Amino acid sequence: RKEVEQDPGPFNVPEGATVAFNCTYSNSASQSFFWYRQDCRKEPKLLMSVYSSGNEDGRFTAQLNRASQYISLLIRDSKLSDSATYLCVVNSESSGDKLTFGTGTRLAVRP
Amino acid sequence: GAVVSQHPSWVICKSGTSVKIECRSLDFQATTMFWYRQFPKQSLMLMATSNEGSKATYEQGVEKDKFLINHASLTLSTLTVTSAHPEDSSFYICSARSYGTSGYEQYFGPGTRLTVT
Numbered sequence: 001r002k003e004v005e006q007d008p009g010p011f012n013v014p015e016g017a018t019v020a021f022n023c024t025y026s027n028s029a030s031q032s033f034f035w036y037r038q039d040c041r042k043e044p045k046l047l048m049s050v051y052s053s054g055n056e057d058g059r060f061t062a063q064l065n066r067a068s069q070y071i072s073l074l075i076r077d078s079k080l081s082d083s084a085t086y087l088c089v090v091n092s093e094s095s096g097d098k099l100t101f102g103t104g105t106r107l108a109v110r111p
Numbered sequence: 112g113a114v115v116s117q118h119p120s121w122v123i124c125k126s127g128t129s130v131k132i133e134c135r136s137l138d139f140q141a142t143t144m145f146w147y148r149q150f151p152k153q154s155l156m157l158m159a160t161s162n163e164g165s166k167a168t169y170e171q172g173v174e175k176d177k178f179l180i181n182h183a184s185l186t187l188s189t190l191t192v193t194s195a196h197p198e199d200s201s202f203y204i205c206s207a208r209s210y211g212t213s214g215y216e217q218y219f220g221p222g223t224r225l226t227v228t
Contacts, residue, residue, distance in 0.1 A: 004154075043204050043219040044155065087154070091215075098145070099206075099217060103154040 001026055004102035006088050012108045017078045021105045023071040023088030032091035033064055035073045037084045038104060044087055047073075078109045113139045115207045117220035124195055124227055131191045132223045134205030140185035141207035145217070146178075149202045161188045195227040 006023045013019050025033075033050035048055065050062040050071055061074040071088055088102040114137040124130050134144055142163050147155040159169045159180050167180035179191040188207075192199055204222040208215055 041202070041222075041224070043222045045219070046216075097215060098157055098160065100157075101154040103152075 002102075003027060003100045004088055004090050006086075006102040006105050008103055008105060010106040010108050012110060013078055014110055015078055015080060017109075018074065018076045019078060019107060020075075021073045021086055021088075021107075023073075023102055025069050025071070025088075025090045025100075027090065027092050027100075028069060030069075030090045030092040033062075033071050034089040034091070034099075035060075035062055035071075036087040036089055036101075038087055039084050044089075044101075047086070075107075078107075080109050080111065083107055083109045113137075113207070113209055113216070113218045115205065115218045115220040117205055117223050119223060120221060121224040122226070124225070126196055126227055127194055129191055129193045130195055130225060131189055132203055132205075132225075134188045134190070134207070134220050136186045136207040136209075136218070139207070139209045141188075141209055142185060143208045144182060144188040145206045145208070146180060146188075146190050147204045147206070149204060149222075155204065158190075192225065195225070197227045200225055200227045 004025050035047040036044040037047045038044040048057050050064045054063045059076045063072045085104040085106045087104045090100050116135045118133045144161045146158045149155045158173045159167045161167045161180045161182040163182045169175045182188040202222050206217045206219045208217050
């Protein structure tokens, strides 16, 4: 079983749509959680950290469910510029504070 | 945010030659840097963790004699792919870790695309 699992997509949505991505992780000792965004042939860039209480940054909302070992990202009012691959990333001290990446979920927003 | 640079951004080399990739933290000191590799449509896979002044720690399955890592200063780590083969063609990305107000944060370089012919 992969340490971090994501639906690879692609998700094809019209501008203005709301889209949600899910991610599960296998290491119950994981402590830090992130969503990164990666554009084609570019490096990953931190989109947002995910906190236990859930957090929001503009159109983006992240949720964490430790009991189910499940993380989500909600994007409201999708823009064309949101088209990218979204990576679920998990960090745990037991893995030496190393980031473990999911394979990513590809989002394509169409006009 | 902090800036990490990589050089070169892309390189084409012949099979059997060696290629060196540099990773620099431009505005902060990084005691730890990480080297990742990403094949098309796959996730980033950690190759090794590089600590300044000590030997790198390699992930399982990564040949330390083939992928030489040097972290001689707090702002520079290098990855040398020795005797490169076409299967080493990949996107190599480094990241540097710094300790900020909310704990450890990792910043990624722009990546180096290696093509071995």
